[in-house]
Amino acid sequence: MTLIKKxxxxxxxxxxxxGIALVTLYVYRKSRAxxxxxxxxxxxxxSIALDDLLLDNIDxxxxxxxxATANQKSPLSVVKNWLEAGVSIPxxxxxxxxxxxxLTFYTIQRIENIGKWEAFLQEYAADYIQTVxxxxxxxxxxxxxxxxxxxxxxxxLFRIGLPEKDSEEKMKAIWSIENDWVYVxxxxxxxxxxxxxxxxxxxxxxxxxxxxxxxxxxxxxAGEWEFNxxxxxxxxxxxxxxxxxxxxxxxxxxxxxxxPTFTKYISVLSDIxxxxxxxxxxxxxxxxxxxxxxxxxxxxxxxxxxxxxxxxEKKEVQETSVPVIESVWKGNVxxxxxxxxxxxxxxxxxxxxxxxxxxxxxxxxxxPTFVATAIPFHIQVDFSNTPDSxxxxxxxxxxxxxxxxxxxxxxxxxxxxKINGDIYYKEK
Numbered sequence: 001m002t003l004i005k006k007x008x009x010x011x012x013x014x015x016x017x018x019g020i021a022l023v024t025l026y027v028y029r030k031s032r033a034x035x036x037x038x039x040x041x042x043x044x045x046x047s048i049a050l051d052d053l054l055l056d057n058i059d060x061x062x063x064x065x066x067x068a069t070a071n072q073k074s075p076l077s078v079v080k081n082w083l084e085a086g087v088s089i090p091x092x093x094x095x096x097x098x099x100x101x102x103l104t105f106y107t108i109q110r111i112e113n114i115g116k117w118e119a120f121l122q123e124y125a126a127d128y129i130q131t132v133x134x135x136x137x138x139x140x141x142x143x144x145x146x147x148x149x150x151x152x153x154x155x156x157l158f159r160i161g162l163p164e165k166d167s168e169e170k171m172k173a174i175w176s177i178e179n180d181w182v183y184v185x186x187x188x189x190x191x192x193x194x195x196x197x198x199x200x201x202x203x204x205x206x207x208x209x210x211x212x213x214x215x216x217x218x219x220x221x222a223g224e225w226e227f228n229x230x231x232x233x234x235x236x237x238x239x240x241x242x243x244x245x246x247x248x249x250x251x252x253x254x255x256x257x258x259x260p261t262f263t264k265y266i267s268v269l270s271d272i273x274x275x276x277x278x279x280x281x282x283x284x285x286x287x288x289x290x291x292x293x294x295x296x297x298x299x300x301x302x303x304x305x306x307x308x309x310x311x312x313e314k315k316e317v318q319e320t321s322v323p324v325i326e327s328v329w330k331g332n333v334x335x336x337x338x339x340x341x342x343x344x345x346x347x348x349x350x351x352x353x354x355x356x357x358x359x360x361x362x363x364x365x366x367x368p369t370f371v372a373t374a375i376p377f378h379i380q381v382d383f384s385n386t387p388d389s390x391x392x393x394x395x396x397x398x399x400x401x402x403x404x405x406x407x408x409x410x411x412x413x414x415x416x417x418k419i420n421g422d423i424y425y426k427e428k
Contacts, residue, residue, distance in 0.1 A: 034092075034185035037108040037155075039174060042096040045184065046105060047200045053092040053214060056198070086116025087156055095160070098170075102261045104161030106174065108181065114153040121149075132172070138167060149174055203334070210419060221407065221421035227258050230414040236370040237378075238286055238328050245324075247385040251286035253376045270340045280335035282354060286328050291385040293321040294361040296346050322346075322360050323387035328368055329356040343385045374410065376417060381405040401425045 125143035210223035235253030336351040406423035
């Protein structure tokens with residue numbers, strides 16, 4: 001009986017010691033994660049809490065490990081490769097963006113084992129490794145299967161974002177001035193913010209934040225967005241049909257002044273200066289994409305040869321099926337003339353003095369009907385309705401998992417927008 005009692009005491013003590021050790025390790029790793037470098041002039045920081053994400057979804061880890069036994073192509077094998085890549089995997093990974101391009105994010109991570117890191121690059125990106133400075137062992141990797149990476153034997157700078165012509169030079173500029181690197185704990189706001197949220201986005205100026213928590217097949221979103229000026233309690237939105245073929249729906253009754261990131265993206269896409277967009281728009285825009293096609297006709301020039309082999313120019317009418325895409329803007333006639341006639345697809349343009357319609361379909365309803373709304377900003381996406389012609393790798397992946405996104409907003413007060421949303425998905 002005494003032996004059983006001692007054995008039980010030993011087991012309890014062992015579990016207690018192990019628990020204390022795990023908690024200590026968790027706290028230490030979380031504190032150390034704030035010693036990651038970011039740029040001194042960061043515009044925003046995205047933090048992904050890997051340890052919290054793992055602990056809160058431990059049941060799914062075992063479930064996926066079981067599936068991985070039968071499926072060697074499971075994403076777990078990719079995670080395992082990164083764990084063995086010789087790069088530091090902190091409790092939280094911090095990404096930063098810069099003001100000139102808020103849609104591109106970077107992260108700086110320590111190289112813990114240069115041998116493993118170089119072996120990792122050789123295995124997965126051997127044909128894409130460029131030597132930038134051999135004396136500092138500085139290399140650039142631009143592989144389709146990896147983020148763009150600039151690294152030496154001590155650190156790796158990762159870039160995640162849309163392709164840019166001068167992306168290499170921007171990464172080299174970040175790398176070249178290490179005096180601009182500061183610990184994330186030393187940034188304003190972030191130094192005192194402690195959270196167990198899985199994914200956090202925060203503007204450095206404190207104007208907006210978005211928090212995301214992940215559970216099985218579901219991601220919840222919550223956040224706030226502070227305006228520079230007061231916003232009316234209600235607005236008007238185009239009356240839209242939410243048919244079964246709806247893929248993407250977006251509207252905003254906010255002025256472009258209140259949406260600098262959106263305005264910059266539209267400026268790049270349309271080649272219109274941001275100030276011109278702001279000065280000529282009237283505080284409403286929307287975008288609707290459907291998994292339904294319309295036919296567009298283009299006249300193309302082809303060349304043939306006569307019997308004497310002389311070149312003959314011919315014009316042919318080419319018909320193309322494209323997704324039905326519509327975008328309505330409130331703005332003046334100068335804006336109507338500046339908005340593009342083609343963005344990926346030809347856009348038919350119709351306008352009055354204050355309302356503009358861009359549509360791939362000539363039969364778009366115009367003038368549109370507007371109705372009152374208390375929702376200033378809304379996004380809805382259903383990837384099960386991805387247009388059939390959009391068969392790229394990312395769209396295919398999202399379509400297979402039937403990802404659905406719904407983001408609703410409301411006014412907390414006349415200068416603050418409250419954000420709530422959900423993302424649902426299923427296993428492949």
